Structures are given as C-alpha cells and as structure tokens.
Amino acid sequence: MLFKNSLKFRINKLVVSIVLLISIVILMAIWFATSRHADTQLSRELEVGHSVFVNSLESRENLLVNAATVLTEDFGFKQAIATLDSATIDSMLNNHSERISADLMLVMSLDAKVIGKTDTLTTDSGSYLTPEIYDNVLRDGGLITFNLINGKLYQSLFLTVDAPNPIAIAMIGFEMDQKLVDRFSQLTTLDITLLFDQEKSAYLTTLSPADAEIVLQSNLPLLENAKKFSRLHLTTQAFRLENYPHFTGYVMLSHNTDLLFKEFYTLIKDVAVISVIAVFVALLLGVGFSKNVTKPLERLSILAKRISRGDYQNTIELNTSTTEIADLSVAFKQMQLNISEREKTISYNATHDMVTGLYNRTRLLELVQEGLENNGAFQVIAIQINGFRELNETFGYKVGDECLQYLAGEIKTKGGCTARIAGGEVIWLPNQTVTLENIVDIQSEMERSILVSQVKVRIKLVIGIVSVNDSNNKNSVFDKAEDVIRSLSIAASHARTKSNNIQYYLPEQEAAYIQRIEVLYELQHLLESDNKDELAMFYQPKLALSNNSVDKMEALIRWNSKKLGFVSPEMFIPIAESAGIIKSLTQWVIRRVIRDLHHWQLPEQQIAINLSAQDIVCGDLIEYIDDCLKEFDISINQLSFEITESDIMSDPQRAIAQLNLFVEKGFSLAIDDFGTGHSSLSYIKDFPVQTLKIDKAFILQLDQNEDDLTIVKCIISLATNFGLSVVAEGIENKASLEILRQLGCQYIQGYYISRPMPASEVTGWLAQYHDKKVQE
Amino acid sequence: MNKITLSLLMFLCSLSIDAKTLHFADPAGTAISNVVVKFSNQAVDKSLTKPVAIMDQVDIQFAPYVLLIDKGQQVAFPNRDDVRHHVYSFSKTKPFEIKLYKNTPTDPVTFSSAGVVELGCNIHDKMIGYIYVTDQANTFLSDSEGNVNLPESMGLASTMEFQYWHPRLSTNRLEHKKANLSDPIEATQIITLSLLNNDASTKQQKRKTRFGKTY
Numbered sequence: 001m002l003f004k005n006s007l008k009f010r011i012n013k014l015v016v017s018i019v020l021l022i023s024i025v026i027l028m029a030i031w032f033a034t035s036r037h038a039d040t041q042l043s044r045e046l047e048v049g050h051s052v053f054v055n056s057l058e059s060r061e062n063l064l065v066n067a068a069t070v071l072t073e074d075f076g077f078k079q080a081i082a083t084l085d086s087a088t089i090d091s092m093l094n095n096h097s098e099r100i101s102a103d104l105m106l107v108m109s110l111d112a113k114v115i116g117k118t119d120t121l122t123t124d125s126g127s128y129l130t131p132e133i134y135d136n137v138l139r140d141g142g143l144i145t146f147n148l149i150n151g152k153l154y155q156s157l158f159l160t161v162d163a164p165n166p167i168a169i170a171m172i173g174f175e176m177d178q179k180l181v182d183r184f185s186q187l188t189t190l191d192i193t194l195l196f197d198q199e200k201s202a203y204l205t206t207l208s209p210a211d212a213e214i215v216l217q218s219n220l221p222l223l224e225n226a227k228k229f230s231r232l233h234l235t236t237q238a239f240r241l242e243n244y245p246h247f248t249g250y251v252m253l254s255h256n257t258d259l260l261f262k263e264f265y266t267l268i269k270d271v272a273v274i275s276v277i278a279v280f281v282a283l284l285l286g287v288g289f290s291k292n293v294t295k296p297l298e299r300l301s302i303l304a305k306r307i308s309r310g311d312y313q314n315t316i317e318l319n320t321s322t323t324e325i326a327d328l329s330v331a332f333k334q335m336q337l338n339i340s341e342r343e344k345t346i347s348y349n350a351t352h353d354m355v356t357g358l359y360n361r362t363r364l365l366e367l368v369q370e371g372l373e374n375n376g377a378f379q380v381i382a383i384q385i386n387g388f389r390e391l392n393e394t395f396g397y398k399v400g401d402e403c404l405q406y407l408a409g410e411i412k413t414k415g416g417c418t419a420r421i422a423g424g425e426v427i428w429l430p431n432q433t434v435t436l437e438n439i440v441d442i443q444s445e446m447e448r449s450i451l452v453s454q455v456k457v458r459i460k461l462v463i464g465i466v467s468v469n470d471s472n473n474k475n476s477v478f479d480k481a482e483d484v485i486r487s488l489s490i491a492a493s494h495a496r497t498k499s500n501n502i503q504y505y506l507p508e509q510e511a512a513y514i515q516r517i518e519v520l521y522e523l524q525h526l527l528e529s530d531n532k533d534e535l536a537m538f539y540q541p542k543l544a545l546s547n548n549s550v551d552k553m554e555a556l557i558r559w560n561s562k563k564l565g566f567v568s569p570e571m572f573i574p575i576a577e578s579a580g581i582i583k584s585l586t587q588w589v590i591r592r593v594i595r596d597l598h599h600w601q602l603p604e605q606q607i608a609i610n611l612s613a614q615d616i617v618c619g620d621l622i623e624y625i626d627d628c629l630k631e632f633d634i635s636i637n638q639l640s641f642e643i644t645e646s647d648i649m650s651d652p653q654r655a656i657a658q659l660n661l662f663v664e665k666g667f668s669l670a671i672d673d674f675g676t677g678h679s680s681l682s683y684i685k686d687f688p689v690q691t692l693k694i695d696k697a698f699i700l701q702l703d704q705n706e707d708d709l710t711i712v713k714c715i716i717s718l719a720t721n722f723g724l725s726v727v728a729e730g731i732e733n734k735a736s737l738e739i740l741r742q743l744g745c746q747y748i749q750g751y752y753i754s755r756p757m758p759a760s761e762v763t764g765w766l767a768q769y770h771d772k773k774v775q776e
Numbered sequence: 777m778n779k780i781t782l783s784l785l786m787f788l789c790s791l792s793i794d795a796k797t798l799h800f801a802d803p804a805g806t807a808i809s810n811v812v813v814k815f816s817n818q819a820v821d822k823s824l825t826k827p828v829a830i831m832d833q834v835d836i837q838f839a840p841y842v843l844l845i846d847k848g849q850q851v852a853f854p855n856r857d858d859v860r861h862h863v864y865s866f867s868k869t870k871p872f873e874i875k876l877y878k879n880t881p882t883d884p885v886t887f888s889s890a891g892v893v894e895l896g897c898n899i900h901d902k903m904i905g906y907i908y909v910t911d912q913a914n915t916f917l918s919d920s921e922g923n924v925n926l927p928e929s930m931g932l933a934s935t936m937e938f939q940y941w942h943p944r945l946s947t948n949r950l951e952h953k954k955a956n957l958s959d960p961i962e963a964t965q966i967i968t969l970s971l972l973n974n975d976a977s978t979k980q981q982k983r984k985t986r987f988g989k990t991y
Contacts, residue, residue, distance in 0.1 A: 075864075075898045082866030110947055138947060139973065163866045164904045165898030165949055 007297065008115050008290040014498065015286035015706060016279055024276030027268060034264040041060045042255055043226055044239045049190040051354070058182060060146050060155065060174075063469045067100035067156045068172045069142075078163045081107060081115060089116030097172070102174040103154065107161065110138075115168055119334075121149075128474065132245055133158055137169055147173065147245040153196045153204070153249075181206050191254035193232070195220075198248055207234075207254060233258040254499045258472050279376070296320045302333050312340035353420040356408035364419035364427060368468075368481035371429070377469040377476075380484055381428045382492040383411060383446075386460040388424025395455050400424065402452035403459055410446050425487065439463055439502055464492030466505040475507045486513075515564075522561055527584045535559055537592045538756035539607065541765070542727060544742065544745045550769060552644070554608045555593045555751060556728075556756045557585075577612050591628050594639070596759040598632035602766070613647035622665055641667035642693060645676065652683050663688040671729065674716060682760060684722060692719045696730025699750070703735035716743045722752045780788040796926040797964045798920045798942070809921025810842040810906075811969075812941040814952075815914035816929065820846045828852050828884045831895070831905060833861050838905025840894055843945065850884040862898040868985060869893045869909060892941070892950050906943050923964075934959035942972040 071077060077096070080088050085197045093116050107116045116224035128147055129137075136143045136768050142159040159165035183193045189343065193205040193212060198220060206214040209231050218227060223238035229535050236254040236640040241247065268427040296318045297368035303316045315336065318329045351363035359367065362526040385403055387389065392400035407426050411418050416430040434442075449458045466488045468475040478484050487505045491514050503509075526534055542552040559567045563613065588608075593607050615621055629636065641662060648655040659669055670691035675698055694715055698708045711726070719726045731750030740748055757765055815891040826849040832839040833855045843860040845851060851888040853874055855861050860876045869891030876899075887893065899904035908915075926932060939952040958965050 073901065079866065082871070161863075162896075162901065163942075164901060165894055166947070167866065402827070 006294070008287075008294045010479060011290040011293070012283060012286040015289075019275065019278045019282045020566075022272065023278065027271050027275075030264070030267055030271060038257070038260050038264065042235050042257070042260060043237075045188075045190065045255055046235070049188045049192075049255075050239045050251070050454070052188050052239075053192065053251055053253070056187070057155075059156075064102075064155065064157055064172070064174055065144070065159075068170070069101055071172070072159045072161050078161055078167070081168045084117060090118075092116070093118050095385055098619045100172070101174075102172045103147070103175040104171075106171040106173075107170070108169045108418060110168065111164060128156070129158070129169060130246055134169070136245060138166060139672070140155055140258060142750040143245065146198050146241070146247040146249055148202060150171070151202055152176075153194065153202065165696055175523075176204060178204060180204075189259075190254070191238075192277050192733070193252040193254065195252060198250075211254075215252065215254065220629050222249075222351055223252065228257070229254075241744060257595060264345045276593070291320060292320065293325065293582055296322070296325045296329065296733070300325075300329060303332055303336070307336055309348075310343075312336055312343070325448065328481050343391075347453055349602055356404055356418075356420050356426070358408050358426065359417060359419035361419070361421045364417075364421065365481040366521070367417055367419070367429060368484050371468065372478060372481060372484070377433065377665065379430055379433055379593075380466045380468065380488050381430065381434070382488045383407065383426050383442075384462040384464075384495075385424035386462050386604065387497070387540070389489060391457065391459075392446065395453075399452050399457065402451065403457060406450050406452065407446065407459070407461075414442065421485070426483075433467075436502070436504075439465065440500070441445040443500075443502065460501065462495045462501045463506065464488050464490075464495045464503050466491055490749075490751070499688050516571075516575055519567055519572050520561055520579050522567075523559075523572055523576060523585075524579070524581060526559075526561075527588070528583055532559055536590065536770070537596060537759055537763050538591065539596075539639060539759065540756040541754050542608075542749045543753045545737075545745060548726055548773060550753075550766060552608065552640070552747060553591065553762070554756075555610075557589055558756075562738050570710055573612070577614055579616075582612050582614050583618055583621075586611065587624055591627055594625075594628045594632050594634050596762075597634050598599050599759070600763055602763065603635070603638065604637055605766075606640055606668070608642050609646075610642050610750055611647075613643075613650055613655065616643060616647070616655055617651075617661070624659060624666075636666045637668070640670065640691075642672040644672045645674050647686070649683075652686075656686055656688065657684075659688045675711060676694045681734075689724065691725045691729040693729055694745075696750075697730075697749065699730040699736060699740075700732065702739055703733065712740070712745075713743055720744060793810050795989065796932055796961060797832075797919075797962050798916075798921045798924040798926065799966045800832050800924070800942075801963060801966060801968055803968055807918075808942065808944060808969065809918050809920045809922055810840075811918040811922070811924070812842065812844060812908045813916045813918070813924045814910060814912050814939045814941070815936065816912050816939070817821070817936070818913040820848075820911050820913050822848060827851075829907075830854060832904070833857055833863075836903055838903060840905075842906045842908060842917060844908045844910065844915060844917045845887060847890045847909055848888055849884065849909075850886045851907060852880060852884040853882040858885050860899065861903070861941065864898055865895055867891070867893045867937075870907075871966065888973070894943075894949060902945075906949075908941065932957065932961055940967065940969075942969065942971060944973075945969065948971065959986075 014526060039453070073498050073622055074096075077092065081094055093107065096349050097118050098104070104120045105118045106114065106121055106128070107130050109115050112134065112558045128149075132602045133145070137158045137160060138718060142157065142160075145153065146156055147154045147156040148689050153176040155176055157172045157174075161168040176194060181194060181204045184192050189481070193203055193215065194200040195216075199362040200216050202211070203216070206574060207215065211234065212703075214232060215229060215234065217376045218236075220238055223236060224240070226235050226237040233256055234254045235257050236252055238252045241249040241251060290692045292681040299316045299318060306314060308465065315333055318325070320326055320329070328377045331544075351359055351366075352358045370382065371636040372428075385407060388400060388403075388766050391403065404420070404424060404426070407424075408420065409416060409428050411428050413428065416427065416428060418429070421427065443461050443463060447459060447461055449456050451457075451558040467473060468478055468482055478487070487510065490509045491503045491505035495501050496507050518632055526532060536559075538556045538558050539553040540556060543550055544552070557569050557573075559569070559572060561567055573582070576585050578652055589609060593609055597605070597607060611621075628634075629639070643655070643659070648659075668691070669689040670693050671687060671689050673695040674691045674692045692715065694712055698711050702708050702712060716726050726744075727749060728736075728745050729749040731737055731740070731752045733752055737748060737752060754765065754769075798813055800811040801807055826846050828850045829843055829845045829852070830844050831851050831853050833853065834857065834858055835847070843851065848854050853863055855859075855878055860878050862874070862876050863947055864873045865871055869889050869913060870885070871895045874885075885909065887909045890909045893907040893909065895903075895905040895907065908917075914926075914930045916926070918924045934957055936957040937954060938957070939954055941952045943949050944952060953969070955967060
C-alpha cells in the first residue's frame, strides 16, 4: 500500500502505461489496416479464383467443342447416322469417344430417339435432351451444359449432326473429376468445391471431407458473399455457375486465411516484442528519472524528520538538476533556519521577561532549583521599586517599565543572574555572597533621580534577601525553589516596614505569613457561618471638651477566635480587605452597631463606624445602612463614619464622589488617622467631611514631644480654618488633655477617658460617668 | 389490323389481276420465294422426255436454292467455281455422292422417286441446296416476288386442295402443308407461313461463338 503510493511507483506506472498504450494503439492500427487489407486481398483472390475457374472452364469447353465438332463433321459419321445402322453407330461412337477422350457419347434423332450410344450409357438416356435443350441446339447448332449422370458431373456438349441440315443430335460428355479440381486448386492456391445441385447431394472438393461438410452446412445464398469459417481458418465464397441451361450448380472457393494472416501475426509478434523491450527501456529510464526526483525528496524527508526532532544544525546537500527539487531544497533550508530562529525566540520568550529581557519566573525557578540541587550556598535578592504601582498610575506604565529597565540594567552590571517575576521587582542571584554593606552600597548607588520619558523620577528600593544553604544558618535549607521565592516575598514585604528598607529572611516571618493564611481561613469560615459569636463590637467614648459630656463613641471590632485566640483588627482588617471579604464584615458591623443602638435606646449617642476604601466604593452600602436603620428604627444622625486618610488618598477623586453620597444622605464623616496619609492639602477643602481625627502617633507623647505639639497645633488650626471639628485619639493622661483643650480641640478619645468596652457595658458606663461628672 | 390490310390488298388484287396468283409471305408481309406448290390433280406424264435440269455451284453456293424437277428427270451438277466440291445427299429420296470434282461431272444424276433431296457439300458446310422431285404435273415454285401464277389450263376450281413446301417449314425439311383455294377463287390468294430460323450459315456463325454464349 505504501509502496503503491510512492512517487517512484507512480512514475514507473505512468511510463509503463504510456508505452503499453502506444503499443496497443499500434497493434490495433496494424490490426485494422492488415485485416482490411487482408479482407480486400481475400475477396480479390476469391474473385480472381472465380475468374480463373470460369476461364479454365471456357478454355476446356473450347477444346471439347473443337474436338467434338471435328467428330460430328466427319463425313463417315454423318453417313453412318444417315443410314441409321444402329450397330455401326454404337461401335463408331465407342471408337470416336476414345479418339477425343470423351467419357460418354450419345446420338439422338431429331425426335429424341436414341440412335446410338456408348457403352457407358443406358437406353433411356434420351431424357437428357429436354425440349429446351432441343430447341437451343437446333437454333444455335449446339449447346454446352452440365449433366449429373449416375452421380457424376459431366460437362456435356450437344451438337447437331448436319447433312447438311441437322439430321441428329449428338451429346458428348466429359466428366468433371477430382483430378480437374485438384489441378485447379494447384493453379489458384484456393480450395475448390464443385456443387452439382442445390441439395448438395453431389459435389467435388479439394477440402478435407470434415471441412467440406461444415462449409456445405451453410446457406447457399448467404455464401454468395464471402463467409469466414474462423474455426477452419477458411473464407469461402460461392459463385453460381451461370449460362448453363437446366443446371444449377455452384463453385465454392475457399481461401486459407492462415496463409493470408501469417505475415500479420509475425508483425504482431514483432510489435509485441518491441513493446516489451520498450517497456523495459522505459522502466530503466523511469527508474533513473524517479531516482533523480525521489532521492532528493527522500533526503528532504529525512531532513524534515530531523527538523521535527529539533535538529536545526545539520543540513543535507542535494545534487539535483531538477529546478523544482532544488527550489524545494532551498525552501527547506530556509525553513530550517527560520524555525530555528523562531524557536530561539520562543525559548527566549519562554525563559525571559518581556519588559526587562531578564529571566522570567520559569527560568528563575529552574536556576534556583539547580542551585538547590548543587547544595552550594547562594543568595536570592529581591530589589523592588517602592511605590511602583503609584509610579505606574501617576506617570503611566511606560515610565514604570523604563524605571524597571533602568533597574535591570544596573543590576545586570553586578554580575550573576537576574530575573523578574512581576511588578516593580528584579530578582538577583549574585555570583558571590554579598554582605549587608554591599547591599546598602548598591541600594544607595541605585536610588537616585533618573530621567525617563522626560520625567524625572526618584526611585526608592526595597530589598529582601534570602540566603540559601548558609553554613551559619541552620534555617537556610530549602526543598523547593518555590519556597525560596515565597520566602523572598516575605522578606521583601517585611523590608518595606524597615527603616532602611532592607530585610534578610527570617523563619519568624514565615510564621507571620502562615498566621495571615490561618487568619484569612478562619475569618472566611466565620463570615460564612451563621454563628458569629466570636466577633464582638466594642465602643470607645469620645469626650466633648466643650462641656465634658460624652455624646459620641467609636465602634471597634473585636475577634476572639476559638482557634487563634484574640486577633487584632489591625491584623485581620487588612487581610479581609486584600481577600475581598471586607464587605460582608462591614455589613455585619453596621447591622450589629444599629442593633446595639436599638437595645441601648440612647438617642443622644452618635456611633462612628470605620469604613475601608473598598466599603466606600461599594455602591449598595448606603442602601444596606438605610435598610438596617429602618429595621431597628434608628435615626440617621445616630451614625457617623470614619475613613482613614490613606484610604481616601489611594483614589481621592472617586473617594470624594462616593463620600458626597453619604453626606447627601445626612451622615457625618470623619477622616481617620489624619497626618500620616500624605494628604495633599489642596484636597482637604474638597473632602466632604466634618471632622478630622488626628492620628494617635502625634497624640501619645504630646505632652513630651515639641514636634508633635507643633503638628497638632497646625492641624487644629488648619481644621478650624476649614470649619472642621477635630478629634484627637490616644489621650493617655490629663496633661495631653489640657494641651488639647487649650489648642481648641473639640473631642478627645483614649484610655484616659475609657478603654473600648463591650456593648453591654455602655449604658452602665455612661450612667456612671454622668453621675461622676455631676459630683464634680 | 392485319386483317384489314389483308382484305384491302385482296380487294386491290382482284381488281387489277385477272390471272390466278398465290402469294407467299411471312407474317411481316415479306415475300417468300422457293415455295413449292403442288396440286395433286394430274400425274406427271412419264412418257415425255424431260431435259436435264441444272443445279449450278456458283460462289460456293448451290444455284438455284431449290430446283423443281419431275420424277425421273436428270440433273447435272456443273461446278463453276475455282474450287472443287464434293456434293452429296443422305436423303432417302435419292442418296448420292459426287466426289471432289471440277467443271461438269461425267454423268447427270437421275431422280426416279418423288420427294425432297437435300444437297450438301462435304467441303463447304454452308452450301445447302434442295431438289424437289415431283410426281404431279401441276407443281410450281414461287418466284422472287413470292408469287405462283396458276395457269387456267390446270382446271382451277374453288376450294381446290393443294400442298406447299419450303426447306424451312419443318425441322426435318420434309413436311408439307395443305391448303385450299379460296371460295370463290380470288385473283391473288395470300398464304402466310412462318419459317424456321435455322439457317446453316447462321448456325456456323453460332458454333464459332460457342452457341451464342457471352463470356
């Protein structure tokens, strides 16, 4: 099957088919021409044979007539007949018939009575003289015809015996015998069959008796056109013997077609032999030609297989004169080259980062894995551009990319391997161990203003370091490259919080990381379950300095996990935010606070709830708050909200737009942790808030720290100028309280007033505080 | 049509000719000469000595074609050709043979029985002649016009029977036909007869061309 489909086989098949076809066409042409020629020749030879036969009959007649005439004109003969001497006549006839070699002789009177006859005849022989013959003989003086006598055919001559007018009629017969037809057959090379009557009862033939029988079975009129007897190799045609009165006989001439076609068969044999030779020659040429074509193709197919295996180096030299094959070969080589180049690009892209051209995550993991398998000590250092996201958002990704490219270029010059996983981070695997001093040098060397896209950017770097297989550190053994990279992320994220922004990886960090994972898992579980008893709301009072009354409180969430123990909101809130589950947490808080307000029945109290940036942008939160308020029949002005300054500043315009919706609804808003969030002062006037909450970092040591005092003074002055009230939190002593009172701060909050308390204690505490204030 | 023409002819003849005439013609109207007409009302007078009749041979032919003689009359056969002749007869009336001769042979031949004698020449097949030997006085031969004039003296009577003969009237050349004079006797009585077309000369020709065969 495979061989049948091969080009070699097909070419050879085509060549052989063409040769065979031509041979067959030639043979057919020869066949048609020859058979036509043979037919013509055949019918001509039969015609000629017929003519020859007729002519030879005629010349025989001439001889017979001449001989007979000499006899009948003999005076003695006439005299004998005239005398009617029967015995004399008989003896004379016997004598004369011998003289002219006639086979029979008969003399009849004009009234058809036998006067005399040879011994070969019987007395009733007068019947041969039919009236028609009689008339014709007397009219014409004689007549020639054939007579069948005793099963033998005689060429009969009727002549008048004139003395001088006819006195009798003589009949002289010459037998048509086998010798005659044999001689004729020799003369014409045809077989002859003389048929004496239409019943075919008597005949003479040179054919074999068997052949003659078959030929004679044919219908006579049909035989008058030449008929082929293929089995006998004969063609036979019958000719009627005409001009013989009272006789219907045929001469049938048979030609041996074998003789005629002998040359033709030789010719066919020759052509067949030539065809076979031509087929062989064509096969040889075809094999040569197909080799010429298929050899290069086979080699090209080997080349293609090599390419498919990924071997792009070895080429195959083809010596072919066929231009198409040569073109194909060139195309193959070009393809080999192109595929090789493209694969290089693909494999480069597979192992390299598109932006920096450094190795990518895949390659990095491989490199680290190789390092782990070698068991040698090495370092993995993450160098991050601090605030890369903001950089991108502020100046566009192009600037961010260019900064990265700058960083990558700088690190490359330090040697070792460099890679980038994502974000504004480059990972460096130095060839030699670098000390902390080296790192600091590198950091300070690279932290500078760079000009990218006509923008001058000052970049700050955060560096995390993981030492692997450090002989001094038993915790520096890792199993998997992924573990190294994760440790590096942990170190880098810790570095962010360090003053010098450099952090070596420590296993404790790993624990914190694991704790975050646990917290997230537990929190998710808790929020999904119906029983949220582990969560609780605590409330911390705010003291109004104007009249020392408490009419505002901040709601603070507490989580006392059965598994993890007490979890600080500072820990789980960011986790909830980053995990995207802060919304359900906030909703729980809002509902719980409103429910507590309902229980307390303290219409003078206003509770502030902390919202995250994600809460603000969540469009349906106001609706949810509204529903809860209606459910517990609580007034809008009993709720207020606090948003940290840094949350607003992450997307100020959007935050302002959302906050405006809260204000429109009638809620009071405050900026939390003011002073730490790098607020642009220009924004403050746009913030739709009524209150600023000064970060407790400025308040805790207010009575001891001059700088803090200055800042607080400024903030209060600023707030006053913008018509905002100020809340200071983190008051822990009376001194700080007094300072703030003097500075004109409206509210204070802190342990000095009260620690946050559970909802159940609020009414009690308020009553107690009120009593105390009255006593004072 | 023929009948009308015939009656018209007869009418014309009866007007113009007084003598009694027999006219012999073939169906086409061509006159036939050498017809022998014999009335059997009066035998030949044997007592009368008849002159020797002459059958000439001129231009390799017998002349006349038919010679009419009386029974017992002698015939001489003078040869006026340059070649010799061998005159013979196988007829029963008078078989005889005069072998090769020139000029006049020695003796004339006497024909003592009545009948037809066919004459041939063994050398020249086409030479054929006839001698009619009659035993009746009133025997006549038609002339080149086909006419036989009957003399009043022979005693003509209507419905009188007569015989006529011609070499080509029958195959054996011997047979006669009978007829009667018309009633009333007409001046010219026309007798129509068909002759056989087996003339010796044409037969010779046929034999040469193999009996009319066309090859």
